[in-house]
Amino acid sequence: MHSWRYLIVICAIACTNAQIIPLSNYCRHVHNWCTCEPQANLVRISCLDEYAMILQITDTGNNIAMSYYASGNIHWLPRLNISQVAQFEFDAYNYWPETFFAELLDTLGVEQVLSIQFRDRSIETNEQSKPNKDEYELDIKAEDIGAKNVSTWLFSEVPMLEYFKYESHQRVLSESIFHAFHNLSTLELRLAVHHLPLRLFSSIAHSLHTLSISNPYKFHFQPALLQELQQLRNLTLQLARSPDDQSKQRLSPLFISMPQLEELHLSRATSYVNATMLRGSYNLHLIGINKNPDLSELPSELFHDQGNLTKLDLSRNGLAKLPMDLFNGLTKLQLLDLSNNRLANLSSELFTSLTSLSTLMLNQNSLTSLDPTTFGNVRSLNLVDMRGTQFYGVKLFMPFEALVCTNDDVCQYKSADWECDPQCICWVQRHTQQLSVDCRGAQLKELPLLPHTTLVQTTLKLKNNSISQLPVANGIVGYANVTKLSLANNLLSSLDAVQQLPNNLSFLDVRGNQISVFDQDFINYMTNNTVNLALGGNPLSCDCSALPLLGFVRAQPQRIQDIGDIYCSEWPDRPFQQLDVGELCPSYILLVGCILGGLVIIICLFSVVYLIYQQELKIWLYNHNLCLWFVSEEELDKDKTYDAFISYSHKDEELIGELLPKLETGLHAFRVCLHGRDWLVGDCIPEQIVRTVNDSKRVIIVLSQHFINSVWARMEFRIAYQATLQDKRKRIIIILYKELQHFEGIDSELRAYLKLNTYLKWGDPLFWSKLRYAMPHNRRVLKGQKKHAGPLI
Numbered sequence: 001m002h003s004w005r006y007l008i009v010i011c012a013i014a015c016t017n018a019q020i021i022p023l024s025n026y027c028r029h030v031h032n033w034c035t036c037e038p039q040a041n042l043v044r045i046s047c048l049d050e051y052a053m054i055l056q057i058t059d060t061g062n063n064i065a066m067s068y069y070a071s072g073n074i075h076w077l078p079r080l081n082i083s084q085v086a087q088f089e090f091d092a093y094n095y096w097p098e099t100f101f102a103e104l105l106d107t108l109g110v111e112q113v114l115s116i117q118f119r120d121r122s123i124e125t126n127e128q129s130k131p132n133k134d135e136y137e138l139d140i141k142a143e144d145i146g147a148k149n150v151s152t153w154l155f156s157e158v159p160m161l162e163y164f165k166y167e168s169h170q171r172v173l174s175e176s177i178f179h180a181f182h183n184l185s186t187l188e189l190r191l192a193v194h195h196l197p198l199r200l201f202s203s204i205a206h207s208l209h210t211l212s213i214s215n216p217y218k219f220h221f222q223p224a225l226l227q228e229l230q231q232l233r234n235l236t237l238q239l240a241r242s243p244d245d246q247s248k249q250r251l252s253p254l255f256i257s258m259p260q261l262e263e264l265h266l267s268r269a270t271s272y273v274n275a276t277m278l279r280g281s282y283n284l285h286l287i288g289i290n291k292n293p294d295l296s297e298l299p300s301e302l303f304h305d306q307g308n309l310t311k312l313d314l315s316r317n318g319l320a321k322l323p324m325d326l327f328n329g330l331t332k333l334q335l336l337d338l339s340n341n342r343l344a345n346l347s348s349e350l351f352t353s354l355t356s357l358s359t360l361m362l363n364q365n366s367l368t369s370l371d372p373t374t375f376g377n378v379r380s381l382n383l384v385d386m387r388g389t390q391f392y393g394v395k396l397f398m399p400f401e402a403l404v405c406t407n408d409d410v411c412q413y414k415s416a417d418w419e420c421d422p423q424c425i426c427w428v429q430r431h432t433q434q435l436s437v438d439c440r441g442a443q444l445k446e447l448p449l450l451p452h453t454t455l456v457q458t459t460l461k462l463k464n465n466s467i468s469q470l471p472v473a474n475g476i477v478g479y480a481n482v483t484k485l486s487l488a489n490n491l492l493s494s495l496d497a498v499q500q501l502p503n504n505l506s507f508l509d510v511r512g513n514q515i516s517v518f519d520q521d522f523i524n525y526m527t528n529n530t531v532n533l534a535l536g537g538n539p540l541s542c543d544c545s546a547l548p549l550l551g552f553v554r555a556q557p558q559r560i561q562d563i564g565d566i567y568c569s570e571w572p573d574r575p576f577q578q579l580d581v582g583e584l585c586p587s588y589i590l591l592v593g594c595i596l597g598g599l600v601i602i603i604c605l606f607s608v609v610y611l612i613y614q615q616e617l618k619i620w621l622y623n624h625n626l627c628l629w630f631v632s633e634e635e636l637d638k639d640k641t642y643d644a645f646i647s648y649s650h651k652d653e654e655l656i657g658e659l660l661p662k663l664e665t666g667l668h669a670f671r672v673c674l675h676g677r678d679w680l681v682g683d684c685i686p687e688q689i690v691r692t693v694n695d696s697k698r699v700i701i702v703l704s705q706h707f708i709n710s711v712w713a714r715m716e717f718r719i720a721y722q723a724t725l726q727d728k729r730k731r732i733i734i735i736l737y738k739e740l741q742h743f744e745g746i747d748s749e750l751r752a753y754l755k756l757n758t759y760l761k762w763g764d765p766l767f768w769s770k771l772r773y774a775m776p777h778n779r780r781v782l783k784g785q786k787k788h789a790g791p792l793i
């Protein structure tokens with residue numbers, strides 16, 4: 001066993017000033033039951049135990065780890081010259097003399113250490129390797145460690161030490177173990193002792209703020225032990241019951257008047273608390289009394305001085321009932337944890353004075369009922385956890401915000417204002433402020449009642465029910481606010497999306513229903529909205545009615561969650577989205593062909609008819625004031641003064657008497673020029689003719705034997721004819737007034753014109769319509785006429 005006494009130094013980055021030695025050199029002398037591994041800037045040597053010391057250097061944050069299995073001989077350790085060590089961890093496998101710390105720090109060149117974690121492993125190692133206790137003691141004596149009492153540790157002074165953690169399985173603790181630690185503020189003890197020496201903390205009482213003792217055995221606290229710790233802010237006791245200690249431990253005198261104490265944690269520390277135990281400790285913010293399975297009741301005055309208390313944790317005790325006035329005066333309490341007790345009954349007065357309470361944990365108790373007024377005064381309460389209380393569905397009156405958790409994953413918003421359908425569970429996701437109504441498997445035949453809330457978004461889960469028909473979306477209060485709707489495994493056979501689905505839906509699940517057709521309306525709804533959809537497991541019919549769905553599936557596959565699960569009954573092997581239009585709807589192609597063919601034929605027919613009856617159509621439209629865009633004349637003639645110049649022979653004056661009133665009044669009124677009436681007297685006649693023809697949009701020729709015989713009239717025709725030839729538009733309107741007796745006198749030009757062009761016959765039943773159509777189509781004039789004609793009708 002002597003060969004185990006052994007020292008390895010693993011030197012890390014901290015050996016800064018030393019000359020550069022190849023890292024692998026460190027591995028040369030390592031014993032063969034250790035592994036040695038040079039890494040980037042560290043040599044890691046692991047032996048049976050991973051390390052014995054770790055130094056964490058304040059300046060650089062670097063760590064130095066050393067395995068240390070040796071006895072007190074430390075003279076050969078490297079001198080590291082470190083001014084301050086933030087944390088020093090030791091595993092001590094052997095006893096040291098009291099001077100050890102001082103010598104070690106001196107040898108390593110460490111000036112200050114802020115925190116030490118010390119693990120006494122002498123018992124573990126020796127018990128592991130040497131079960132025989134006598135041999136162990138003999139062995140230690142043989143090592144000649146020193147004259148000190150080897151069964152307890154003593155530590156020398158460590159400059160600047162603030163935190164000390166001591167772990168040991170020793171059964172005895174020396175009263176003066178910490179005598180050299182003058183300025184310790186935090187002390188953590190993990191012990192296995194049966195009693196604590198009376199003056200254990202005397203040397204550090206003035207500076208100690210935080211004391212934590214965990215010990216598997218109960219021990220008796222002498223009152224004086226803690227009483228001298230007047231500076232203590234934070235006290236933690238974690239004890240456990242000793243199997244051989246049957247007597248009830250009383251902690252009564254422990255905490256009297258510790259006015260600085262702010263935090264108190266007592267776990268497994270007591271099975272009985274004295275009513276005056278916390279008297280005088282006015283500053284407590286947090287009290288935790290947990291894991292005392294035998295603690296079944298609390299005295300009602302226990303918290304009387306605790307006006308500053310904000311958190312009270314009484315969980316994991318054996319509390320079966322609470323005095324009605326236990327929490328009186330705790331007006332600053334925010335969190336009260338009564339979970340994991342045996343509470344069956346809570347007085348309705350219990351919480352009345354907790355005016356700041358926001359969180360109440362009652363989970364894992366035996367509560368079966370609560371008075372509805374229990375939380376009446378606690379307006380600040382916003383979370384009540386009652387999971388695992390066998391307490392469910394009781395109507396509680398509390399402010400709206402209170403979230404009541406009654407099941408493992410379910411919390412229910414409770415308020416006097418709204419209630420949930422008895423077959424559903426309603427709750428609110430706190431972070432999203434979404435209402436969740438869960439009615440899965442409730443054998444519902446129609447939509448349940450939804451709570452009347454002010455929440456905007458609702459998730460409604462109706463999976464596995466017997467709903468066959470949805471109501472009109474506005475017909476049920478709250479339904480319009482549903483944004484996620486799960487209707488999977490119901491009996492729906494149709495869906496009227498526009499009527500029956502809420503407007504703001506973002507997700508719809510209708511898997512496993514009886515819907516055979518998603519019609520065009522539904523697809524329109526889907527296209528208009530941003531709903532995502534799940535629709536597998538419906539007996540889709542694979543015919544032309546599936547075309548809208550196919551189009552949608554192809555266009556926006558990402559919006560259908562279970563696109564791979566959609567099949568139609570005719571092709572159970574082929575995913576719906578892979579089907580072709582022709583397969584789904586063979587007649588569709590034919591139909592499209594027919595429609596196109598039909599359209600072509602109709603267009604042809606119309607064209608033919610139009611070509612044949614073009615003139616009649618236009619005349620009719622014009623006279624009925626329809627489609628004027630179609631018949632209106634270009635604005636080319638807009639600078640012309642007259643719409644028509646009537647060229648006639650004086651002997652046909654009686655016709656003019658009939659023509660003029662019709663042309664100058666009525667729906668289409670024209671400005672007409674007559675040579676007898678409108679010409680200036682005394683002007684040269686040929687010049688007048690030229691000017692008038694050029695100033696008129698039309699020249700109406702009243703053709704008769706008299707006209708042919710008139711020289712002036714023929715001249716007028718010739719001038720008009722020239723003008724027609726110039727601008728290539730039909731300007732001449734010929735009215736055949738009386739049958740011509742002989743054509744001899746007619747000019748060749750007029751004869752040719754008459755042969756090539758149609759003329760109006762006086763006495764034709766459609767004479768006036770044809771004439772009006774032949775006249776210029778002046779939009780402006782027509783509009784003006786309409787305006788004036790309006791009131792006359």
Ligand SMILES: *[C@@H]1O[C@H](CO)[C@@H](O)[C@H](O)[C@H]1NC(C)=O
Pocket residue numbers: 015016017018079080081109
């Ligand atoms: C530490 O300082 C001593 C002198 O004070 C010096 O001899 C030694 O080399 C230094 N060691 C390191 C690692 O710098």
Ligand SMILES: *[C@@H]1O[C@H](CO)[C@@H](O)[C@H](O)[C@H]1NC(C)=O
Pocket residue numbers: 148149150151152172
């Ligand atoms: C050594 O420890 C034992 C308890 O194990 C104690 O009885 C004894 O007084 C101690 N001796 C000294 C010198 O502290």
Ligand SMILES: *[C@@H]1O[C@H](CO)[C@@H](O)[C@H](O)[C@H]1NC(C)=O
Pocket residue numbers: 160162182183185
């Ligand atoms: C004790 O520690 C405090 C800080 O915790 C420090 O200000 C004070 O100087 C220390 N006193 C001594 C004597 O080390």
Ligand SMILES: *[C@@H]1O[C@H](CO)[C@@H](O)[C@H](O)[C@H]1NC(C)=O
Pocket residue numbers: 210212234235236263
């Ligand atoms: C009090 O001590 C406990 C246990 O050491 C610790 O968990 C807690 O954080 C401490 N509280 C404060 C305020 O330091």
Ligand SMILES: *[C@@H]1O[C@H](CO)[C@@H](O)[C@H](O)[C@H]1NC(C)=O
Pocket residue numbers: 252253274275276
């Ligand atoms: C509680 O402790 C006080 C002070 O030690 C003592 O006087 C009183 O009798 C104790 N009360 C009970 C019920 O044990």
Ligand SMILES: *[C@@H]1O[C@H](CO)[C@@H](O)[C@H](O)[C@H]1NC(C)=O
Pocket residue numbers: 282283305306307308
């Ligand atoms: C709360 O603590 C302060 C000291 O910080 C103390 O003076 C006061 O009395 C305490 N309040 C109550 C109601 O105990």
Ligand SMILES: *[C@@H]1O[C@H](CO)[C@@H](O)[C@H](O)[C@H]1NC(C)=O
Pocket residue numbers: 344345
């Ligand atoms: C609950 O408390 C009432 C009186 O406060 C009592 O009558 C009743 O028996 C208690 N119920 C249970 C189960 O303890």
Ligand SMILES: *[C@@H]1O[C@H](CO)[C@@H](O)[C@H](O)[C@H]1NC(C)=O
Pocket residue numbers: 440441442443464
């Ligand atoms: C559907 O609900 C019934 C009760 O209505 C239940 O017995 C059944 O197990 C549920 N089925 C599934 C698959 O959840």
Ligand SMILES: *[C@@H]1O[C@H](CO)[C@@H](O)[C@H](O)[C@H]1NC(C)=O
Pocket residue numbers: 451452453454455456457477478479480481
């Ligand atoms: C529905 O949401 C509106 C806000 O969009 C809200 O004012 C209304 O109270 C909600 N209605 C119900 C019944 O939840």
Ligand SMILES: *[C@@H]1O[C@H](CO)[C@@H](O)[C@H](O)[C@H]1NC(C)=O
Pocket residue numbers: 456480481503504
């Ligand atoms: C739908 O959502 C819009 C905004 O997202 C909101 O303004 C509107 O009130 C909602 N409509 C309903 C019926 O909840």
Ligand SMILES: *[C@@H]1O[C@H](CO)[C@@H](O)[C@H](O)[C@H]1NC(C)=O
Pocket residue numbers: 498521524525528
């Ligand atoms: C789609 O939205 C437009 C306007 O946003 C609306 O006019 C139309 O009726 C909607 N169509 C359907 C099927 O909801």
